[in-house]
Amino acid sequence: xxxxxxxxxxxxxxxxxxxxxxxxxxxxxxxxxxxxxxxxxxxxxxxxxxxxxxxxxxxxxxxxxxxxxxxxxxxxxxxxxxxxxxxxxxxxxxxxxxxxxxxxxxxxxxxxxxxxxxxxxxxxxxxxxxxxxxxxxxxxxxxxxxxxxxxxxxxxxxxxxxxxxxxxxxxxxxxxxxxxxxxxxxxxxxxxxxxxxxxxxxxxxxxxxxxxxxxxxxxxxxxxxxxxxxxxxxxxxxxxxxxxxxxxxxxxxxxxxxxxxxxxxxxxxxxxxxxxxxxxxxxxxxxxxxxxxxxxxxxxxxxxxxxxxxxxxxxxxxxxxxxxxxxxxxxxxxxxxxxxxxxxxxxxxxxxxxxxxxxxxxxxxxxxxxxxxxxxxxxxxxxxxxxxxxxxxxxxxxxxxxxxxxxxxxxxxxxxxxxxxxxxxxxxxxxxxx
Amino acid sequence: xxxxxxxxxxxxxxxxxxxxxxxxxxxxxxxxxxxxxxxxxxxxxxxxxxxxxxxxxxxxxxxxxxxxxxxxxxxxxxxxxxxxxxxxxxxxxxxxxxxxxxxxxxxxxxxxxxxxxxxxxxxxxxxxxxxxxxxxxxxxxxxxxxxxxxxxxxxxxxxxxxxxxxxxxxxxxxxxxxxxxxxxxxxxxxxxxxxxxxxxxxxxxxxxxxxxxxxxxxxxxxxxxxxxxxxxxxxxxxxxxxxxxxxxxxxxxxxxxxxxxxxxxxxxxxxxxxxxxxxxxxxxxxxxxxxxxxxxxxxxxxxxxxxxxxxxxxxxxxxxxxxxxxxxxxxxxxxxxxxxxxxxxxxxxxxxxxxxxxxxxxxxxxxxxxxxxxxxxxxxxxxxxxxxxxxxxxxxxxxxxxxxxxxxxxxxxxxxxxxxxxxxxxxxxxxxxx
Numbered sequence: 001x002x003x004x005x006x007x008x009x010x011x012x013x014x015x016x017x018x019x020x021x022x023x024x025x026x027x028x029x030x031x032x033x034x035x036x037x038x039x040x041x042x043x044x045x046x047x048x049x050x051x052x053x054x055x056x057x058x059x060x061x062x063x064x065x066x067x068x069x070x071x072x073x074x075x076x077x078x079x080x081x082x083x084x085x086x087x088x089x090x091x092x093x094x095x096x097x098x099x100x101x102x103x104x105x106x107x108x109x110x111x112x113x114x115x116x117x118x119x120x121x122x123x124x125x126x127x128x129x130x131x132x133x134x135x136x137x138x139x140x141x142x143x144x145x146x147x148x149x150x151x152x153x154x155x156x157x158x159x160x161x162x163x164x165x166x167x168x169x170x171x172x173x174x175x176x177x178x179x180x181x182x183x184x185x186x187x188x189x190x191x192x193x194x195x196x197x198x199x200x201x202x203x204x205x206x207x208x209x210x211x212x213x214x215x216x217x218x219x220x221x222x223x224x225x226x227x228x229x230x231x232x233x234x235x236x237x238x239x240x241x242x243x244x245x246x247x248x249x250x251x252x253x254x255x256x257x258x259x260x261x262x263x264x265x266x267x268x269x270x271x272x273x274x275x276x277x278x279x280x281x282x283x284x285x286x287x288x289x290x291x292x293x294x295x296x297x298x299x300x301x302x303x304x305x306x307x308x309x310x311x312x313x314x315x316x317x318x319x320x321x322x323x324x325x326x327x328x329x330x331x332x333x334x335x336x337x338x339x340x341x342x343x344x345x346x347x348x349x350x351x352x353x354x355x356x357x358x359x360x361x362x363x364x365x366x367x368x369x370x371x372x373x374x375x376x377x378x379x380x381x382x383x384x385x386x387x388x389x390x391x392x393x394x395x396x397x398x399x400x401x402x403x404x405x406x407x408x409x410x411x412x413x414x415x416x417x418x419x420x421x422x423x424x425x426x427x428x429x430x431x432x433x434x
Numbered sequence: 435x436x437x438x439x440x441x442x443x444x445x446x447x448x449x450x451x452x453x454x455x456x457x458x459x460x461x462x463x464x465x466x467x468x469x470x471x472x473x474x475x476x477x478x479x480x481x482x483x484x485x486x487x488x489x490x491x492x493x494x495x496x497x498x499x500x501x502x503x504x505x506x507x508x509x510x511x512x513x514x515x516x517x518x519x520x521x522x523x524x525x526x527x528x529x530x531x532x533x534x535x536x537x538x539x540x541x542x543x544x545x546x547x548x549x550x551x552x553x554x555x556x557x558x559x560x561x562x563x564x565x566x567x568x569x570x571x572x573x574x575x576x577x578x579x580x581x582x583x584x585x586x587x588x589x590x591x592x593x594x595x596x597x598x599x600x601x602x603x604x605x606x607x608x609x610x611x612x613x614x615x616x617x618x619x620x621x622x623x624x625x626x627x628x629x630x631x632x633x634x635x636x637x638x639x640x641x642x643x644x645x646x647x648x649x650x651x652x653x654x655x656x657x658x659x660x661x662x663x664x665x666x667x668x669x670x671x672x673x674x675x676x677x678x679x680x681x682x683x684x685x686x687x688x689x690x691x692x693x694x695x696x697x698x699x700x701x702x703x704x705x706x707x708x709x710x711x712x713x714x715x716x717x718x719x720x721x722x723x724x725x726x727x728x729x730x731x732x733x734x735x736x737x738x739x740x741x742x743x744x745x746x747x748x749x750x751x752x753x754x755x756x757x758x759x760x761x762x763x764x765x766x767x768x769x770x771x772x773x774x775x776x777x778x779x780x781x782x783x784x785x786x787x788x789x790x791x792x793x794x795x796x797x798x799x800x801x802x803x804x805x806x807x808x809x810x811x812x813x814x815x816x817x818x819x820x821x822x823x824x825x826x827x828x829x830x831x832x833x834x835x836x837x838x839x840x841x842x843x844x845x846x847x848x849x850x851x852x853x854x855x856x857x858x859x860x861x862x863x864x865x866x867x868x
Contacts, residue, residue: 022663085847092841096549099541107533107802115530115802120781122815134853170851206814221660226671229456231762231811237660258860265856292863297855328665339832346828347554354832359860362833365848366841368541368549369829377665380640381556383827393817394780395803398773398788399796407526407800413519414799417604419568421731422699426692426793429726 003306004260004274004286009314009323019310020327022239022376023269034189034218038197038228041190045199052190059165064201066167066183071176074169082170086137089366090177093145096368100387101149112403117393121151122233124203125390126195127180128210128220131160131187135168136211142370142385143209144178150390155180156195156203160187188212192219196230209235209385211372235385239376242271243360244329246320246342247281251335252356257288259333259353259360260309261302268304273327275312275320282311321345328379331360350379404430437740438694438708438720443748443757453744454761456673456810457703468623468652472631472662475624479633486624493599498635500601500617505610508603516604520571523800524611527579530802534821535583546837551827555585556667558637559824560629561614562644562654565594565621569602570645576804576819577643578612584824589614590629590637594621622646626653630664643669643819645806669819673810676705677794678763680754680776681715685769686790691722693767693787693794694743695736702738707761709746709754716745755779762813765794784813838864 007016040048046064053061106116127143130136140157147155157180159167167185175183184202186194192212198204208220217238224232243263247256260272276282289306296302314320317338324332328348336342339354346352350373351363363369372385399407408427415423441450474482480498487495540550561577564570574591581589591614593601601619609617618636620628626646632638642654651672658666677697681690694706710716723740730736748754751772758766762782770776773788780786784807785797797803806819833841842861849858 081847082851085844085851088841088844089848092543092547095543096541099538100551102536102538104533104536107530109526109529109802113526113801117534117820118777118780123781124814134851136852138848138852224671226655229810231814233812233815237658254863255860258856258863262854262856262860265854292856292859296859297853302856343552343830346552347557348826349828351829351831354830355834357835357838357864358831358833359838359845359864361845361849361854361857361860362838362841363829363831364857365845367547367831367833368543369831374826376663378667379826379828380558380665381667381826383825384829386551386827388822388827391817392782392808392813392815393820393822394783394813395785395797395818396777396788397785397792397797397801397803399792399801400789401791404791404793404796407522407796410519410522411793411795411799413515414523414572415795417516417519417568418570418572419731420696420699420795422692422696422726422736423795423798425726425730426689426696426795429688429692430791430793 003289004282004309004311006282006311006313009312009319016310016312020273022271030214030218031222034215034222037189038193038222041193041199042197046201049186049190049194049199052188053161053185056188057161058163059161061161061165061185064184064186066172066185071172074172075176078169078173083173086170086174086177089138090141090145092366092368093141097146097149097387110403110406112400113407115395115397117395119391120394121153122207122390122392123152124154124205125152126205126208127155127157128191128208128212128216129157129159129171130212130216135171137170137174138365138371139211140171140174141178142372144175144180146385146387147390148179149387152390154203156182156184156205158184158186158191158195161185189215189219192216192223196223196232207233211238235372235389236374236382237376237378239378240269240271241266242329242375243331243333244273244275244324244327245333245335246275246324247285247335248276248337249278249281250337251281253281253284253288255356255359256285256335257292260289261292261296262359262361263331264302264305264309265296265298268301270305272305272309273312273329275314275323277314277316277320279313282313286311317341328377330373330375330379333360348380350374350384437723438743438745440716440745440747443746443753450744450746454707456705464648464652465656468649468656471623472627472656475627475633476631480635483620483624483628483633486622487595487619490622491595492597493595495595495599495619498618498620500606500619505606508606509610512603512607517607520604520608520611523572524575524579526800526802527575531580531583531821544837544840546834547841549829549831551829553825554828555587556641556824556826557586558588558639559586560639560642561589561591562625562642562646562650563591563593563605564646564650569605571604571608572799572805573645574605574608575612576806578609578614580819580821581824582613583821586824588637590616590618590639592618592620592625592629595619623649623653626650626657630657630666641667645672669806669823670808670816671810671812673812674703674705675700676763676809677765677767678707678709678758678761679767679769680709680758681719681769682710682771683712683715684771685715687715687718687722689790689793690719690769691726694723695726695730696793696795697765698736698739699730699732702735704739706739706743707746707763709748709757711748711750711754713747716747720745751775762811764807764809764813767794782814784808784818
């Protein structure tokens with residue numbers, strides 16, 4: 001096994017670019033299955049959901065919606081240390097996200113012309129929380145807190161039940177802490193379909209958020225396909241998670257290795273990239289990765305991811321920032337004394353972790369930033385989830401008679417030049433009045 | 435011809451909802467053709483673009499990029515009144531949009547933990563400006579101005595040439611005014627393909643903006659399909675343009691009619707909706723529409739759109755706002771003395787025009803707001819184009835050793851509960867150090 005194979009940035013650019021190409025899956029078979037699930041859920045609603053619970057979750061659901069009793073029970077069953085930790089994370093995430101809610105002032109364009117934007121929450125949003133091996137209650141916080149700050153009225157949360165038809169108490173505790181009332185025991189593509197079409201139990205939503213396996217990803221993509229004409233939005237396109245660590249002589253190899261491994265344990269398709277201008281450091285980190293890997297319970301997953309991992313040897317920090325901006329990492333870790341150089345110049349990244357004491361897991365859980373970030377190079381054009389993701393900004397304009405007298409001729413000339421005479425007439429008819 | 439057929443809101447809700455269903459086109463044939471165009475442009479680049487110019491634009495292009503001489507010539511050829519009008523619009527749009535650029539402050543989460551967001555312009559953006567019957571220079575302003583304010587480095591503008599291989603001077607004037615340097619004579623789906631893949635002349639971009647016919651729309655949708663793995667974004671999903679006018683006894687029927695017609699002349703698939711609690715007003719507006727229609731040069735187009743137009747008779751303003759929020763109009767015109775009631779309660783709309791002297795065409799051209807707005811019900815989940823559309827917000831976090839000592843246990847507890855031990859270890863290894 002050759003992990004973190006080193007490429008020289010400019011000299012071996014083609015080979016490096018090939019090694020850095022994000023994994024791409026042909027999703028044809030998955031898409032066909034997901035499409036069947038969509039049609040079944042659209043037509044048979046709750047009945048279809050209960051069938052899928054039997055097939056996929058191996059449970060016989062009586063009620064799809066989680067009851068108040070189940071929530072109360074979950075809250076009392078959960079360990080106090082975990083409660084405290086989730087509550088601390090909740091407070092930090094809330095503190096950071098509330099700062100994102102920006103009310104713009106009214107702009108006086110000229111005498112008699114006022115324009116402004118109003119924040120309107122997306123009324124109905126759907127949050128998907130994966131189940132599977134571990135309960136991702138941290139994602140509950142990352143999606144529910146900004147939804148709550150934005151003022152979304154109707155927040156639905158879907159997550160798969162276990163064989164006993166139960167949701168993990170930490171998920172219920174986190175959802176309850178964030179004020180989410182409508183929690184449904186539905187997972188997979190059928191959960192996305194339920195929120196897209198609505199069923200007897202689950203409200204149709206306007207925007208769907210959250211990570212998931214390849215079926216969930218395919219379902220989110222399908223839900224926004226114009227063929228359904230659903231008018232839906234999703235948070236962002238999905239892809240495997242990734243980290244890029246830049247390290248110079250002021251960094252600590254063991255920390256860099258730990259960060260690379262925390263990314264690698266996410267899944268075999270995780271991308272792990274190490275960048276330095278110092279070959280010795282690259283080797284040190286590689287040795288540390290090998291050492292720490294042996295101690296991990298998810299060693300097999302991490303090892304699979306590391307087989308595709310890459311080290312990049314750059315000449316200097318200028319080459320480093322160029323390489324980083326080209327790659328557009330979801331997570332960027334900067335273990336360097338020249339952090340200001342990078343902070344100033346970084347344009348393509350999801351979230352940036354500065355200094356030796358800011359591991360990626362801080363942002364994954366509790367520093368306050370959001371962990372739902374653009375992967376797969378989408379950091380070139382997308383931001384991570386924030387309060388903005390739950391808000392639309394409606395523009396308003398109010399023009400007085402005097403204002404229109406002044407601006408009217410401008411509109412008339414432009415409309416005429418664009419050969420839109422009814423547009424011109426909507427002004428002329430108002431100016432003629434008196 | 436029955437235009438603006440009246441439906442009573444609650445009593446005839448099913449028939450009304452059917453009448454209000456947005457037109458939906460099966461795009462299968464178009465998609466196949468657009469897919470062929472994509473493959474041809476990807477593989478043959480400029481050569482393919484020149485072939486398409488011959489086939490579709492009936493012109494033999496020597497150069498795809500507009501030269502400095504052509505821009506100088508355009509500027510000198512254009513009428514001074516039109517220049518002044520475009521410049522006034524430019525200033526108003528700039529004044530409104532610059533207010534959208536918001537720099538957030540750093541949040542001190544707790545001792546030793548700082549988080550913030552930085553605005554990073556999307557580096558490479560592509561703007562599509564339709565040609566066809568009229569030169570849509572207003573759209574040049576609406577897309578280039580926010581791109582410029584955001585700080586996008588590389589702005590490409592594609593628009594189809596005429597038979598003489600020229601671009602309309604008003605488009606070149608507007609683009610030059612907004613500082614757009616790279617203007618290309620390419621239209622249709624091939625323009626979108628060129629910006630998505632890049633050619634010898636045209637840079638690959640990260641996000642594509644702009645309206646267009648059904649081929650352009652299909653091409654934008656195709657460009658973001660995961661099958662190409664291009665990491666691209668588009669401004670928003672497209673649909674036919676639409677207006678909803680609410681009018682009470684304080685409104686003027688002739689103005690309402692003029693606004694409905696200015697929407698109807700956009701295309702036969704435009705949606706035109708009139709809402710009032712007063713049946714007499716509905717009838718008055720209808721009579722005015724018929725009268726004004728006769729005088730329009732684009733009468734045929736407007737008439738076709740009016741065949742699908744709808745009047746809605748509501749009981750009161752409460753029913754009106756409910757109906758409006760359900761429909762989620764792209765443009766909402768409020769001719770009412772109770773404007774505050776509506777301004778406060780509107781949650782689903784693209785842009786709102788308040789009072790008798792604020793026609794839709796004001797916002798289409800020169801009030802300052804953007805005219806690229808969510809159609810097709812997408813106002814439930816999308817905003818119109820703004821400076822935000824050209825910016826990503828990158829999150830940063832910086833934690834000191836002391837800060838991590840404090841927050842570390844929270845992260846460790848949460849990571850362990852999610853069974854991600856490498857995430858926990860990235861903290862533990864840092865805390866063990868000393």
